[in-house]
Amino acid sequence: MRKSKNIMRYKAGKEDEEEDEDVMLLFPYTRFTTVLHGRFRVDSKLYTGTLEILNTSIPTHQLLANxxxxxxxxxxxxxxxxxxxxxxxxxxxxxxxxxxxxxxxxxxxxxxxxxxxxxxxxxxxxxxxxxxxxxxxxxxxxxxxxxxxxxxxxxxxxxxxxxxxxxxxxxxxxxxxxxxxxxxxxxxxxxxxxxxxxxPLVLDWTVGENNSRRIAIATN
Known part of the structure; x- marks a missing residue:
């Protein structure tokens, strides 16, 4: 895991042995994180702007939020x-x-x-x-x-x-x-x-093109 002032990158391994993906998260977006056996896990609530995130859909580029x-x-x-x-x-x-x-x-x-x-x-x-x-x-x-x-x-x-x-x-x-x-x-x-x-409401988000899948969660 590599961490800078505003960006944390980590390898998100999969049990089906597919190639790990490099995922980028922008901070501040949450209050507490842990690393367990080389895998990154977010334990507390996620926010975007003033909204609490309930679910994330990568294929549709959407968030479900309160x-x-x-x-x-x-x-x-x-x-x-x-x-x-x-x-x-x-x-x-x-x-x-x-x-x-x-x-x-x-x-x-x-x-x-x-x-x-x-x-x-x-x-x-x-x-x-x-x-x-x-x-x-x-x-x-x-x-x-x-x-x-x-x-x-x-x-x-x-x-x-x-x-x-x-x-x-x-x-x-x-x-x-x-x-x-x-x-x-x-x-x-x-x-x-x-x-x-x-x-609950649905938010659309825009993700830039990259060879690896990225999630970007940021505040204004």
Whole structure:
């Protein structure tokens, strides 16, 4: 194993006796590592930007990571935005993710800067007092709405809000989040008690061409 100030290289041996691969990791990305019998093993959680990494797919050049939920509650006046801080070389997958907003007479949106420009997209959900028409598993604009995530979005902020002139008396919170498509299944119970603080999303990453496979995990 060879270690420099910011880069650690190691040989990742395989039990099937294939040729070892030279893998490069950029630091800081984790808090604790160990070496056992000549093999390198990461024991603690991995992060990219502000996101905790759950899984890595080398063939698809993607990471599965946990992201926070934005939440606004008119009953107590609280409002919490969420940020998705992506590291260098990463962007939020426009194919694998959706922006979802939960609530009645609510809206959610994301903002991101790209090439000196600011981009915003979102969706709104209206109930118009007809909460009985809301069904589990349906996210079509009544109690739950969703929209595609634009390409190449990085370091986004997520916001949840509600319409102040609403005449409904639902009085519950609005939640908005970016999530891997299919990982969240809407339930009418979430309108009165949304319990998800974190949900998984997919990041795309770019890897430079090289004779050996490399993983690059870095922070801004």
């Amino acid at each position: 992201s926070f939920t934005a939440l606004t509650c008119p009953t107590n006046g609280s409002s919490i935005s969420a940020s998705v801080g992506t590291a260098l070389g990463f962007s939020i997958s426009s194919v694998e993710n959706k922006l979802v907003t939960i609530g009645c007479d609510s809206y959610g949106y994301i903002q991101s800067g790209y090439n000196g420009e600011t981009y915003t997209t979102g969706c709104l959900t209206r109930c118009n007092g007809h909460t009985r028409k809301i069904t589990d598993g349906t996210c079509s604009g009544i109690g739950c709405c969703q929209v595609d995530v634009p390409r190449a979005m990085k370091n986004v902020s997520i916001h949840a809000d509600y319409f102040r002139n609403s005449t409904t008396d639902w009085g519950n919170c609005t939640a908005s989040f970016v999530v891997k498509d299919g990982s969240y299944n809407f339930s009418t119970k979430d309108l009165s008690n949304f319990e998800y603080e974190k949900l």
